[in-house]
Structures are given as structure tokens and as C-alpha cells.
Amino acid sequence: MLLRRTLQHLKRDPMNIERPDWLLQMEDILETLNEGVMILDDCRKILFINSCMEELLGFPSAEVVGHTGAQFYSAEEYGFIEAQIAKGNVSGKNRYEFVLPKKDGSRVPVIISARMFEDPDGLEFSVVTFTDISEQKSAEADLRQANARLKERQSEIDEDLLLAARVQQSLAPESLVWGGMRVDAYFHPVRSIGGDFGLVSPLDDRHLNLMVCDVSGHGIGSALVANRIYSETMAQLRSGAPLNAMLRELNRFVMQNLGSSALLFTLAAARIDIGGRRMIFAGAGHPPAMIVTPGQEPRLLESRSMVLGGLSDAVATEAAIEVDLNRGDRVVLYTDGISEVFDTDGEMLGTEGVQKIVRETALLPFGDMQQAILNRVAAWRDGAPTDDMSLVLLEVS
Numbered sequence: 553m554l555l556r557r558t559l560q561h562l563k564r565d566p567m568n569i570e571r572p573d574w575l576l577q578m579e580d581i582l583e584t585l586n587e588g589v590m591i592l593d594d595c596r597k598i599l600f601i602n603s604c605m606e607e608l609l610g611f612p613s614a615e616v617v618g619h620t621g622a623q624f625y626s627a628e629e630y631g632f633i634e635a636q637i638a639k640g641n642v643s644g645k646n647r648y649e650f651v652l653p654k655k656d657g658s659r660v661p662v663i664i665s666a667r668m669f670e671d672p673d674g675l676e677f678s679v680v681t682f683t684d685i686s687e688q689k690s691a692e693a694d695l696r697q698a699n700a701r702l703k704e705r706q707s708e709i710d711e712d713l714l715l716a717a718r719v720q721q722s723l724a725p726e727s728l729v730w731g732g733m734r735v736d737a738y739f740h741p742v743r744s745i746g747g748d749f750g751l752v753s754p755l756d757d758r759h760l761n762l763m764v765c766d767v768s769g770h771g772i773g774s775a776l777v778a779n780r781i782y783s784e785t786m787a788q789l790r791s792g793a794p795l796n797a798m799l800r801e802l803n804r805f806v807m808q809n810l811g812s813s814a815l816l817f818t819l820a821a822a823r824i825d826i827g828g829r830r831m832i833f834a835g836a837g838h839p840p841a842m843i844v845t846p847g848q849e850p851r852l853l854e855s856r857s858m859v860l861g862g863l864s865d866a867v868a869t870e871a872a873i874e875v876d877l878n879r880g881d882r883v884v885l886y887t888d889g890i891s892e893v894f895d896t897d898g899e900m901l902g903t904e905g906v907q908k909i910v911r912e913t914a915l916l917p918f919g920d921m922q923q924a925i926l927n928r929v930a931a932w933r934d935g936a937p938t939d940d941m942s943l944v945l946l947e948v949s
Contacts, residue, residue: 575600588652588662588682594675596620608662608682610655624653640666652682661689716775717745725750725944730760731826732949736922739942740889746940747774747817748887749782753789758827761789764942765819766838766887777815781806795821795834796871799857803836806861816861820853820885822946824877829948831883834872836860839891840903842884843875846914850884850907851875881948882918884910889941890925893933901932918947 575591579600582589588605592598598617606613609624622630632650640646646666651659663683670676725737735752747767754760763785767778784805788798798821806815818837825831833841835855844850853873858866877883891906906929913924922945 585681588684590680590682592678592680594677596678599677605682608652608654608660608684629653636664637666649685661685713745713772716772717741719779725752725942728752730754731757733760733824733826734918734947734949735760735762736918736945737943738922738926739940740937741770741775741940742889742937743771745772745775746770747778748889748940748942749778750885750887750942750944751782751785751789752944753786755789755792755823758825760824760826760946761821762824762883762885762944762946763819763821764838764885764887764944765817766889766940766942767817768815770940777806777810777817780810781817794872795823795832796867799834799836799860799867799871803860803864803866807864810861816859818855818859818888820855822883822885824883824946824948829877829879831875831877832872833875836867836871839886839888839906841886842907842910843877844882844884844910844914845878845880846882848911850910850914852903852907877948879948882914882921883944883946883948885942885944887940887942889937889939890929890943892939893929893937895932896934901929905932918945921945 579602582600582602585602585604588608589600589602590598590605591600597620601609601613601616606616609616616624621633625633629651636646636648636650646664648664650662650664652662653659661684663685664680665683666678666680668676668678721739725735725739727734727736729735737750737752739748739750741748747769748765750762750764752760752762765778765781765785767774767781781802784802785798788801793801799819802819806817816837818835820835820838820841821833822841823832831843833853834857835841835853836857837859838855840852840854842850842852853875856868856873857871858868860866886906891901891903893901895901909925909928913921913928916924922943925943926941
């Protein structure tokens, strides 16, 4: 047979190759392929490589034909190939990722795919294709490096956020007993940091300041603005500024120093006179504060001013109101993370819902009221919180 005589001739003189007819007929087709192609006989000697394969190897055909892969690969590498061939013989599939040795000693990453054939005389030969995946591997390496850098940067951001959260938590209002009055305070950002804050701050031996504030948005930007407003608010309160003047100053400060129409904020502030049991209240675009006498309907204290940070005349001329407090009264300040929550039917709790919860929980001991409010809000809400929450309660003694 022609192929058998050709193979026998190859064994005698591998460098003097006479291609069989079937290979000569296929050669032109194989030269058109964009993949490296190698044809092996049943002894794994190379009968043919196309020009793409020559380019991949860096060897001319004359230096490859008649040899086996063992002459180009290291012993360890060829052992891996032998193992893959054995697997292919069992599974019927022989496709795997490996490397191709170049003349300069380097290695090209490739996908190797091999199929066994028989010629009309029953002699076996293999057609092996080599697909260069250098660009893919380079892209994967670049991606790994980029991911490593992103992971490192994310770690830095996480550390910064952790520090920011600790700083913001240090500004959270604290529960206290002051002049016979009891204050319970709660703060919970929907993310690690948020745009809500509250404060409980004695002005002097006679007056106590309470406040909750809600900066638009969530996350880092809102938290930075909230912290800046907190600092300015504390400066105003320490100076003893009237609440209406404080609102005007905060509005001016944000518009002039933080100047952005997106930086809007609302607040509710109260100043308690412990001696006369009087309270001055000022709100700006904020949910109504409430005063409740246990067993009675809560009184609503509506904001007289608009949302701050957007308009120079947002603060009303008569921004503050004065109300009497009685022994046993409870004052409730909160942000819209308490009131603007929705149930499974899409119905919002709203001011009326909060008012009902306050009326019912005011019958409990004061120390239990805060948690009871939070539990009732959570029971209404469909799912986890989606907004920052602040809550400040005061009981008049």
C-alpha cells in the first residue's frame, strides 16, 4: 500500500518525506486554516504541518516532519501529553489546554484538539489542531491584575468606611437622664454610614436641646454632609442661638459652603426649659414631632419652614413655636425612615400610622417605648429598612 510504503520510508529517512496522495489532496485545504495543524502517523511521528503551525513553532517544516513531539517537549511536558492521549482514548474526546514549544525555547499557550482517523487501508493517523490563546491568556492576566488592584482598593475603601462609620456612630445621640428628665435615643444607618443624625445636648443647667436631621440621599456623600451640618449645628447650639436663627444660619451655611441643589436636608429641633416645663420647637420640611400624654391622642408639631439647602428664604418668619409640657408628657422626634415605610400592599405607614403607634406605646413604661415603636414599625414594613432611621424620645418628669 502507498501509505504503508510511505510510512516505512519515513522510518528509514524521516527527513526525506514523500507525502501520500490523500495528504497531498488535503494540503491546500489545511493551508487555508487559521489554526496550526499537525498530522501524525500511528507511531506519533509528524507527517505534515501547515504554514500556520510553522509560524507558531518557529520551526520550518523540514525540522519538524519525521520527528515526534517528545523531541520538542520536555520529558515532564510530554508525560502530560501522554496522559491526555490516554484519557482521550477512554472518553473519545481529546481536547485540552497546554503549551506549544517554540524554537527559541519559549512556550505558546494553546488549545490542543486531536482526532483519530483510518485511511482506506486501515492505517491510523491523527489530525491535531493547535489554537493560539496567547491574547486570551494575556487578557486573563491583565484581568487578574486589575481584579487584584480592585480588591486592594476595595480593602482600602472598606477600612475608610469602617473608620467613617465609627466617627459617625460617635456622633449618634445618647440616652441620658438630665434634670429629672429621661431621654432615649436611637440611630441606625441603612448602610454602614448614612445621612441621618440626632443630638441630645444640654445648653446649660436649665435647657436641653433635642434634634433629628435627615440629609437627602444615602451613603458617603450624605454622611459627609450630615457630619458637617452636625458640627455647624453644635456650634450654633453652644452659642445659645434661638432655634429660628439657627435654622437660617444652617440654611445659609449649606447654600454658601456646600452649594448644590442636591444637598437638601430637613430637621426637627426642640429646646426644653426644665424649670418652666416649656418647649420651643422648630421644624423645616420634616415629619411632625409629637407630644403625647399617655392615654391621649398625640399632638402634632408641624414644620413651619421648608426643606433647607435649596432656597434662601426657606425659613419662615415665625419659624419656632412655644408649647407647654406637663408632667408625664413624652416628646417624640423622628426621621422619615420611621414614617415612610411600606407594607406588602404598598401602603405607607405615614404620620397617622406613627401617631397611632405613639399613642399605643405611650401606655408602656418609658424605658420600653422606644423598642416598642421600632418593633411596630418593623412589623408594618415589608422587608429590611431602606432608609436611615433616627428616633429621640423625652419624658417630662
